[in-house]
Amino acid sequence: MTARPGATRSASAAGTAARRAAAALAAVAALAAAPACGRSAEEQEVDALLHAIDALRNAPSEPRAGREALLAELERQPASTPPAASARDTCARAYRLLLEATAAEARVRALLEAPEGPAALSDLTDLAAADAKVKESAEVMPRCAEALAGLRRARRGM
Numbered sequence: 001m002t003a004r005p006g007a008t009r010s011a012s013a014a015g016t017a018a019r020r021a022a023a024a025l026a027a028v029a030a031l032a033a034a035p036a037c038g039r040s041a042e043e044q045e046v047d048a049l050l051h052a053i054d055a056l057r058n059a060p061s062e063p064r065a066g067r068e069a070l071l072a073e074l075e076r077q078p079a080s081t082p083p084a085a086s087a088r089d090t091c092a093r094a095y096r097l098l099l100e101a102t103a104a105e106a107r108v109r110a111l112l113e114a115p116e117g118p119a120a121l122s123d124l125t126d127l128a129a130a131d132a133k134v135k136e137s138a139e140v141m142p143r144c145a146e147a148l149a150g151l152r153r154a155r156r157g158m
Helices: 005-033 041-058 064-076 082-113 121-156
Strands: none
Touching: 041 064, 041 082, 041 121, 064 082, 082 121
16 A cells, blocks of 8 residues: 555654654753752752642641651751751651551551450550640641741742
8 A cells, every 4th residue: 555645744744743842842841850040959958848848738648658658758858957957857746746646546446446356455555655646746736837937938038
């Protein structure tokens, strides 16, 4: 079967347009991946830290593994300035306590729902630990919000 001359030209033109579109998309992706002009390493660090905190705050509470991964990512973020270190460390502590409390509560719930129930009251010690961690997290969470606000103010002044 022989291709029609007009069809060959159309296919060639479509291929050229596709290659141009791919090149344009690659250029846009390269620009997006490159550091912004004039942004210091400190500003990039703060932006990454704010993103990590916001991602953790906005994440659904279940599945817990998702929040654990986001918390680990936050804990790995570099923080070379006092406002950045304060925001990272305070927020990581607040969310670490909260996640530990929810894990302990889940263990207690599983014990209570088990057909044999808790073997002894000592099996329910996680409940007291969970309650203490929830209370401590509730005390630390406002300090996280304050540190985050301070970091955002510092970012505007950069």
